[in-house]
Amino acid sequence: MMAARFLRRALPALRQVRSYAEVATGSPQMSFTFASPTQVFFKEASVKQVDVPTLTGAFGILPAHVPTLQVLRPGVVTVFNDDGSSAKYFVSSGSVTINADSSVQLLAEEAVPLDQLDVAAAKANLEKAQSELAGAADEAARAEVQISIEANEAIVKALE
Amino acid sequence: MSGMKLILLTFFPSPKAAPVHFDLTLRLRSPACLTFIAVRMFARTSALVFSPQCGQVRNMATLKDITIRLKSIKNIQKITKSMKMVAAAKYARAERQLKPARVYGTGALALYEKADIKAPEEKAAKHLIVGVTSDRGLCGAIHSNVAKTIKSEIANLTGAGKEVMVINVGDKLRGLLYRTHGNHILLNCKEVGRKPPNFGDASIIAAELLNSGYEFDQGSIIFNRFRSVISYKTDRKPVFSIDTVASSENMGIYDDIDADVLRNYQEFALVNVIYLALKESSTSEQSARMTAMDSASKNASEMIDKLTLTFNRTRQAVITKELIEIISGAAAL
Numbered sequence: 001m002m003a004a005r006f007l008r009r010a011l012p013a014l015r016q017v018r019s020y021a022e023v024a025t026g027s028p029q030m031s032f033t034f035a036s037p038t039q040v041f042f043k044e045a046s047v048k049q050v051d052v053p054t055l056t057g058a059f060g061i062l063p064a065h066v067p068t069l070q071v072l073r074p075g076v077v078t079v080f081n082d083d084g085s086s087a088k089y090f091v092s093s094g095s096v097t098i099n100a101d102s103s104v105q106l107l108a109e110e111a112v113p114l115d116q117l118d119v120a121a122a123k124a125n126l127e128k129a130q131s132e133l134a135g136a137a138d139e140a141a142r143a144e145v146q147i148s149i150e151a152n153e154a155i156v157k158a159l160e
Numbered sequence: 161m162s163g164m165k166l167i168l169l170t171f172f173p174s175p176k177a178a179p180v181h182f183d184l185t186l187r188l189r190s191p192a193c194l195t196f197i198a199v200r201m202f203a204r205t206s207a208l209v210f211s212p213q214c215g216q217v218r219n220m221a222t223l224k225d226i227t228i229r230l231k232s233i234k235n236i237q238k239i240t241k242s243m244k245m246v247a248a249a250k251y252a253r254a255e256r257q258l259k260p261a262r263v264y265g266t267g268a269l270a271l272y273e274k275a276d277i278k279a280p281e282e283k284a285a286k287h288l289i290v291g292v293t294s295d296r297g298l299c300g301a302i303h304s305n306v307a308k309t310i311k312s313e314i315a316n317l318t319g320a321g322k323e324v325m326v327i328n329v330g331d332k333l334r335g336l337l338y339r340t341h342g343n344h345i346l347l348n349c350k351e352v353g354r355k356p357p358n359f360g361d362a363s364i365i366a367a368e369l370l371n372s373g374y375e376f377d378q379g380s381i382i383f384n385r386f387r388s389v390i391s392y393k394t395d396r397k398p399v400f401s402i403d404t405v406a407s408s409e410n411m412g413i414y415d416d417i418d419a420d421v422l423r424n425y426q427e428f429a430l431v432n433v434i435y436l437a438l439k440e441s442s443t444s445e446q447s448a449r450m451t452a453m454d455s456a457s458k459n460a461s462e463m464i465d466k467l468t469l470t471f472n473r474t475r476q477a478v479i480t481k482e483l484i485e486i487i488s489g490a491a492a493l
Contacts, residue, residue: 043263071424095424101274109428
């Protein structure tokens with residue numbers, strides 16, 4: 001359903017690639033803020049598209065996206081700049097807010113550029129977490145281990 | 161003082177007409193020296209030690225007293241100087257960390273501003289105040305400003321018939337509030353201020369707040385917002401309950417939100433706002449401590465200068481007195 005919504009947004013862009021008038025009167029620029037508590041990656045920047053992984057599925061945000069609030073899950077955020085280049089970041093969790101004036105605030109609890117992650121360490125952590133799952137005693141410990149498994153699986157998937 | 165002057169006249173008619181049996185020209189400067197010498201001479205001629213008891217007369221401080229005082233003030237000045245250095249280093253680091261934290265915090269509050277969410281005034285019966293200070297003092301008016309704001313806020317709200325509970329972040333705030341407003345305190349947080357605050361601290365505070373079971377309708381966080389090295393301002397940021405946000409009319413434009421997502425989002429936003437308040441507060445505190453210790457060191461240097469002058473004058477007076485004794489003794493032979 002999210003993918004369909006994404007396609008619905010992408011198709012009009014393809015159809016209107018030759019008409020200049022749409023760009024002038026149409027969607028406002030997206031003011032994109034992407035930050036973690038210790039680092040700011042984008043501050044009110046103008047970007048073309050952002051792909052975010054949320055609890056309800058991954059979707060892409062273009063300017064004039066319908067306003068919504070979502071909670072992130074561990075996964076990869078891809079930012080497509082106006083000049084076509086893209087940057088990938090791994091986020092652990094957080095929230096994304098899309099407002100009516102096309103401003104997007106992506107707040108991640110922890111976010112690192114993908115090239116700073118080590119796939120071998122991630123695989124080792126994943127195996128350790130999976131073995132801990134068997135020994136987890138109570139609900140809270142089990143939930144923690146499952147979060148760790150989910151995050152490490154996402155890292156490994158992102159790096160492969 | 162007048163009592164002493166009488167005795168003075170008995171021995172030396174006036175300082176200018178120097179007694180002829182002295183060979184040296186004595187430069188007796190201050191009346192205090194004269195009275196001192198007079199007392200000593202009088203004391204030698206009688207068995208009693210005469211100490212003036214009139215209310216306005218001070219005992220002349222001995223060299224020993226001044227030395228002790230001078231040494232202690234010099235030590236204090238060293239301590240305040242080093243505290244200023246430490247505060248300056250901590251302030252530099254806190255200010256560096258504040259920059260991304262501010263972007264992060266304003267991003268977290270953006271929803272509430274853009275959707276213009278306001279708590280309905282009549283309905284909001286339970287209020288929550290989170291006061292952010294720290295454990296350590298010697299930082300000027302940081303803690304008392306927050307406490308003052310909280311006290312006036314409690315007075316306003318209880319006057320309007322609403323229920324208020326306070327969360328103290330920092331031991332100093334607890335000390336300022338528990339005596340008069342102890343029944344409004346919900347939670348106390350200690351060990352704040354020793355290390356720079358991080359996101360984990362904010363999430364612990366938020367978790368305890370949510371677990372406390374206090375169902376508030378509206379809240380605010382009161383902290384000191386950092387403006388510059390020499391100035392900060394006590395500021396407040398709103399905290400909304402889940403029901404307030406869900407029932408706000410502008411929320412209708414946000415699509416595809418279910419209760420679970422909204423609750424997670426709200427909890428995360430709460431942690432973010434607390435994190436911003438912690439960061440701003442710690443930066444303001446370090447800059448205030450730096451200025452306070454700086455002025456303490458300056459005051460101490462002034463006192464040292466004054467005391468050194470007094471010390472030298474006293475020292476010269478003692479030498480002069482000894483000379484007088486020697487010479488008068490020699491002249492008597």
